[in-house]
C-alpha cells in the first residue's frame with residue numbers, strides 16, 4: 001500500500017467497508033468457525049455470529065468500491081481509512097474462531113487498500129475477547145499488511161475497556177505506535193432501547209462516552225500514555241459533559257473513587273474526535289473543546305446517519321478553526337495515523 005497521504009482533499013477517518021470476498025469466504029466455510037451468512041426472502045444477506053444475528057442486513061454500500069470511489073471523487077474526499085463493520089466484530093464467538101475471522105477481514109480489506117494506491121488506509125479488526133490473540137493479530141496487521149490503525153468496540157461484549165485483562169493488547173498497540181479507533185458495537189440493545197432508533201441516536205454516543213471515561217478514570221491512559229484514540233460521532237457526549245467527569249474525579253466518595261491518579265483533563269489530549277455531527281454550532285463547540293489539532297473529518301460512510309456532504313461539514317468546523325480548517329483537519333488525520341508523508 002501507499003503510505004503517501006494526499007497533499008489536498010479531505011481525509012476521512014470514519015468509514016466502513018466489507019469486502020465481497022469476505023462474505024464469499026464465510027459462505028464457503030459453511031459455519032465451521034461459528035460465522036454464517038443467511039439470505040432472507042428479500043435477498044438481503046444477514047451475518048450470524050455463534051447464532052446471534054447482526055442487527056441489520058449487509059448494506060450494499062459497504063462492499064461497492066466503485067460507488068465509494070465515485071462518491072469520494074464527487075465530494076472531494078482524497079483518502080478514506082477503511083474499517084470493518086462493527087456488527088461483525090464477533091466478540092461473542094470463541095477466540096479461535098475470531099482469530100480466523102479477523103484475519104480474513106484484515107486480508108480481504110487490505111486487498112482493496114492495495115488495489116487503489118493512495119486512496120485508502122486500512123484499520124484492522126482484532127479478536128479482543130482474547131487480548132493476547134488480539135495483540136498478535138494487530139502485530140500481523142501492522143507489520144505484514146501495513147494497516148495504519150485498529151478499530152475496536154466501545155466495549156467487548158459487555159466487558160469495559162478499563163478491564164485489566166486488556167493490558168496485553170494496550171501494550172502491543174503502544175509498542176506498535178498504532179492509532180486506535182473506538183466505535184460502538186450495535187449489540188445487546190433491548191426492544192426498549194431500540195424503540196424510536198434510540199440504540200443509534202442515543203446508545204451509540206452513550207457507549208463511546210462510557211468507553212472514553214473508562215479509559216481516563218480507570219487508569220488505562222495513565223499506564224499507556226503513548227496510546228492515541230479516535231472517538232467517533234464527535235466523541236459521543238464527552239465534549240459537552242466533560243466538566244462533569246472532571247468534577248466527579250474530585251468529589252467521588254471513597255467507594256467510587258476513580259483509579260486514575262489525575263483528573264480527566266490530564267489525559268484528554270490522547271483523544272481525537274471526528275466531525276460526524278449534523279449541527280454547525282455543535283461542530284464549533286467540539287473544535288474549541290478538542291483544540292485545532294484534535295479534530296478530524298469522519299463520514300461514517302456508507303450509513304444513512306453519516307455525513308453526505310463533507311465540504312459542508314468542514315465549512316461548519318471552519319467557523320471555529322478558521323478558513324484553513326480543511327488543511328488543519330488533514331494534518332491532524334496524518335498525525336493520528338502517523339503515516340510517512
Ligand SMILES: [Zn+2]
Pocket residue numbers: 014015016183232300
Ligand atoms: Zn461508524
